[in-house]
Amino acid sequence: METSRSPVRCLWSHRPMRIPFLFAFVLLTAASSFAAEKEKHVLLLGIDGCRFDAVQKAKTPNLDRLVAGGIYSPSALILGDRYRKNDTISGPGWGSINTGVWADKHNVQGNEFKEPRFDKYPHFFHYVKQAYPDAKTVSIVDWDPIAKYIVSDADVSLSTKEEGGDVVASYAKGDEKSTAEAIRLIQELQPKAMMLYLGQVDETGHAHGFHPSVPQYVAAIETVDGLVGQVLDAINKRTDEEWLIVVTSDHGGEGRGHGGGHDNPNILHSFLIVSGEGAQKGKFDTQVYIVDAVPTLLTYLGVKLDDAWQLDGHAVGLK
Template sequence: MRIAPLLSLLLLTIAAPLLAAEKEKHVLLLGIDGCRFDAVQKAKTPNLDRLVANGTYSPTALILGDRYRKNDTISGPGWGSINTGVWADKHNVQGNEFKEPHFDKFPHFFHFVKQAFPDAKTVSIVDWDPIAKYIVSDADVSLSTKPTGANVVATYAKGDEKSTAEAIRLIEELDPKAMMLYLGQVDETGHAHGFHPSVPEYIAAIETVDGLVGQVLDAIAKRIDEEWLIVVTSDHGGEGRGHGGGHNNPNILHSFLIVSGEGAKKGKFEEQVYIVDAVPTLLTYLGVKLDDAWQLDGHAVGLK
C-alpha cells in the first residue's frame, strides 16, 4: 500500500473545508451625526439592536480625550477625530471652518487601508459636504449626496436615503474593502426640535435612520463569502437644540461606540472608550499592523 499518496489525499480532504470557510474581511464605519444613545434606547431600533446583540458596545464613548479638550464639540472636530483616529490638536480641526487642517500628516483611515492593500476598493458616502471636501482621502469613490432645499431636515432625510441606496449599490458592484457611510438627519432634527429622548421628532428621525441601517445590513448579509466588521458611532450628543461648548456636559460629551460582527466580542465595554478608537479597531480587524509613527490616539477595542 502506498501510504504517502493516501495521507496527502486525507490531508487535502480535511483542509479543503477549512480553506473554504476562510472569509475575506471587510469593514464599515457607520456614522450617525448628533445621535444620543439614550434616545436610541427609547426608540424602536431593531437594526441597531441587532448590531449591539452581535457585538460589544458603550453608551458613553467620549468625544474628547484627556490630553486635549480645546476644540468645540461640533461636527468638524468630531468627524475629523473619528475618521483619523487622532484628536484635534493633531488633525487641527477646531470647529467647522477647516482653516488649516493637518490631514496630510494625519490622514483618513483609507490611507492606511490602501498602504496595506493597494488593490482594495474604498468608498465614502456622506451628506455633510465638509467630510467629502476636507477629510476623505484615498477613496476610490467619494460621494456627497446632500440635495438642495429650504427645509434642512427634509434635505438631509433625502440625502440619507440616497446615501443608503448608493451604499447598497456600491457594496454589490464595487465590493469595497472599507466603507464609510454617514447619515445626517438625526443631527438636523435635533437642531430643529431638540436633542432629547422626549422629543418625538428626534425619536422618529432615529427610527428612520435605523430603517436605512437595516437596508445596508441586509445587503451585507447577502455576501456570504465575506466577513464584515461594522463600527457605529456619533460625533457628539446634544442638549436643547445645540451641542457647541459642551465640554462639561455629559449629554454632549457622550457618544456611543458599537463594534459588531463575528470578529467582535459580545457584551458591554467595561473600559472607557473614545471615538478615536474606531479607526485602529477597523484597521486591526483587517490585519493592518498599526505603526507608532502614525501617532494614533485611539486603540483597537472590542475585537476577539
C-alpha cells in the same frame, strides 16, 4: 506455501481501505480551513448627533442586532484627556473619528476647517491603501465638509445632500440616497473599506431637540435604523466576505444644540458599537473613545499600526 502467503494477503487487503480514508480526511480538513478564510471588509457607520439613550427609547431592531452581534459602549467620549479645547461639534468630531487622532493634531477646532492637517494625519483610507494598494475604498456622506476636507484615498467619494428647502427633509433625502449608493457599491465594487454617514438625526435635534422625550428626534433615529437595516441586508448577502461594522456618533446634544458641551455628559458622550464575527460580545467594561474606531478597523483588516502615525486611539472590542 498457503500459510506463508496469508499474512501478506491480509495486510494488502487492509491498505486500500486505510489510504482513501486518510486522503479523504485530509481533503475535508483542508476544504473546511479554506472555507473559513473569508475576505475581510469594514464599514464605518456614522450617525450624526445621535444620543444613545434616545436609541434605547426608539424602536431600532437593526442597531439592536449590531449590538447583539458585537460589543458596545453607551458612553464613548468625544474628547480625550490630553486635549479638550476644540468645540463639541461636527468638524472636530468627524475629523477625530475618521483619523484616529484628536483635534490638536488634525487641527479642526470647529466647522470652519481653517488650517486642517489631514496631510499629516490622514483619513484611515490612506492606511488601508498603503497595506492593500488594490483595495477599493468608498466614502458616502451628506454633510459636505467630510467629502471636501477629510476624505482622502477614496476610489469613490460621494456627497448626496440636496440643497434648498427644509433642512431636515433635505438630509432625510440625502440619507436615502446615501443608503441606496452604499448598497449599489457594496454589490458592484465590493469595497474593502467603506464610510457611510447619515445626517438627519442631528438636523432633527437642531430643529426639535436632542432628547429621548422628543418624538421627532426618536422618529428620525427609527428612520435611520431602517436605512441601516437595508445596508446590513446587502452585506449579509456577501456570504464569501466577513465584515466588521463600527458605529458611532460625533457628539450627543442638549436642548437644540451641542456646542460648548465640554462638561455636559449629554453632549460629551457618544456611543461605540463594534459588531461582526471578529468582535467580542457584550459591553465594554473600560472607557472607549471615538478615536478608537480607526485603529479597530485597521487592526481587523490586518493593517499593522505604526507608531509614526501617532494615533490617539487603540483597537478595541476585537477577538
